[in-house]
Amino acid sequence: MASKLLRAVVLGPPGSGKGTVCQRIAESFGLQHLSSGHFLRENIRAKSEVGVLAKQYLEQGLLVPDHVITSVMMMELEKKQSQHWLLDGFPRTLVQAEALDRICDLDLVINLNIPFETLKDRLSARWIHPASGRVYNMEFNPPDVHGIDDITGEPLIQREDDKPDAVAARLRKYKEAAKPVIELYKSRGVLHSFSGTETNKIWPYVYTLVSSKVRPVHSKEAN
Numbered sequence: 001m002a003s004k005l006l007r008a009v010v011l012g013p014p015g016s017g018k019g020t021v022c023q024r025i026a027e028s029f030g031l032q033h034l035s036s037g038h039f040l041r042e043n044i045r046a047k048s049e050v051g052v053l054a055k056q057y058l059e060q061g062l063l064v065p066d067h068v069i070t071s072v073m074m075m076e077l078e079k080k081q082s083q084h085w086l087l088d089g090f091p092r093t094l095v096q097a098e099a100l101d102r103i104c105d106l107d108l109v110i111n112l113n114i115p116f117e118t119l120k121d122r123l124s125a126r127w128i129h130p131a132s133g134r135v136y137n138m139e140f141n142p143p144d145v146h147g148i149d150d151i152t153g154e155p156l157i158q159r160e161d162d163k164p165d166a167v168a169a170r171l172r173k174y175k176e177a178a179k180p181v182i183e184l185y186k187s188r189g190v191l192h193s194f195s196g197t198e199t200n201k202i203w204p205y206v207y208t209l210v211s212s213k214v215r216p217v218h219s220k221e222a223n
Helices: 018-029 036-046 049-059 066-079 094-101 116-124 164-187 199-211
Strands: 007-011 032-035 085-088 108-113 126-129 134-137 191-195
Touching: 007 018, 007 164, 018 032, 018 085, 018 108, 018 199, 032 036, 032 066, 036 049, 036 066, 036 085, 049 066, 066 094, 094 164, 108 164, 108 199, 116 126, 116 164, 164 191, 191 199
Parallel strands: 007 085, 007 108, 032 085, 108 191
Antiparallel strands: 126 134
16 A cells, blocks of 8 residues: 555535545544635634635625635645645635646545435535534534534524525536536546435445555544
8 A cells, every 4th residue: 555645635516425524534544634614714713814805705795716715725735745635625626626736646536426406405404603614404413402503502504505595506606617627637537426315325435445545544434
């Protein structure tokens, strides 16, 4: 098994279970889980230059542009050069993928291919704790007290773009942006797609794939 540092990415639309899969890979294989959403929130809290810029877009209900996300992720990846890592939520566009190309070669790209109806149902039932980014699903992962974050006791919100009317447009937008990224990695032979409606059923196949690249720190297949 290669001893080189693993550079991996998990791609998937909103509601695909991407965060859960990344968390399980990170715990099972000792990889650094690098989430673009997490780093954006950290920069906003720290009032860094890119954080202030990102906040202005978010407050207007706009998507944070490529160059802002890219600069946040490039800064973080600079600090992680000596570690195995796994990217979550980046790259989402061809521009971001090209920026990533300039600093590393990816070994593994996992693409979660989840049916549209499943995504729509999951997103419509999703509520979040804005400050931490913690996500609850009212069907299979509800909070202990309805509408309240388990840890802080603060209220949960439903994002405007998780509301049923907005979900279809959001998924279409993701698909358009992700298609050239998926094609790029497919052409390089590093893309592995997994289809299904349940994360727990997809996970053993993902585990087996990642095991072929890096040794597990926990031999357990499912968490």
